[in-house]
Amino acid sequence: METTAGAVRANPDKYLALLVYGGGNKIKEENPNLTSDIKDFLRGLTIAxxxxxxxxxxPKRDTDKRGEFAKPHILLLHHGSPELRAYLLWYQTFAFQTEGRKIAFSALRFDANVRPWFITDIVGRAVSDDPxxxxxxLTTITSALAKDTDFRNHVDACLAKVENSRSIDERVQDTLKSFEIHSMRVTNREKKEITIWQLFADPIANNGLEFKEWLRIITSRRYIIDEIDEMFIRSKNLKPYDPCAFCKSEIHPEEQCPFPLVADWxxxxxxxxxxxxARAKEEAAARDRTRE
Ligand SMILES: [Zn+2]
Known part of the structure; x- marks a missing residue:
């Protein structure tokens, strides 16, 4: 993986990432010809x-991870012509069937400078879909951060690298302007419907390390709306729902994946x-039982 990653990093424009829908170990096991199926499909587009x-x-970085959806999730497209790359990036998501098997993937550019706006899920008694x-x-979060020394220094340090000098207050105020909360109904891990909030903001980080620090500062502190209502930041293993294993988005569970909702998916x-x-597993178990 290191050498592959190195090759991509050295020439990000020569490659496209193909994120296979539902990708991971299992899909490769179920589709042993996955790479050639996708290659045939792309050739079939007959683009110059x-x-x-x-x-x-x-190649895998960590061969111990054996879960159904274990990484890596992407395939690499190499030697795509500029016309093919442009076409793939424009339409982005493709789905086809071969011998009754359904395969879908999204084409993505390798761009080391793109970082997600998503920060965290939020739960708590005050969380509802009332505007x-x-x-x-949102005001609770932005006013807490406006006074947070770690946050202020971080914003100042990140922006000082890319813009003319201005006051810390201006930088902090500008950064906080992009903060947004969206409410969403999700099916949680206990299979119950709940409302959660999701916090988004334009990331100011110039690199991966700064982005990690940005997330850490925002998600590691408390936010208290009033004496009785606290908002609880839920990131990583505290997430109220399992993130979508199919499109790999962190911001919805698979029941709410937008892809299959597209007409004609x-x-x-x-x-x-x-x-x-589940059916295949049961059949295998039944076979084992009759063998005993
Ligand atoms: Zn999804």
């Missing part, structure tokens, strides 16, 4: 200069994939 394309499954409550939650449907895998 796609004769030489290669679809590469990058006034949302506004109150030809790719895999999480519910059906899960049911099919």
């Amino acid at each position: 200069g796609n004769e030489r394309i290669r679809v590469v499954d990058p 006034e409550a949302i506004q109150e939650g 030809k790719g895999p449907i999480p519910r059906e994939v899960r049911a099919e895998r």
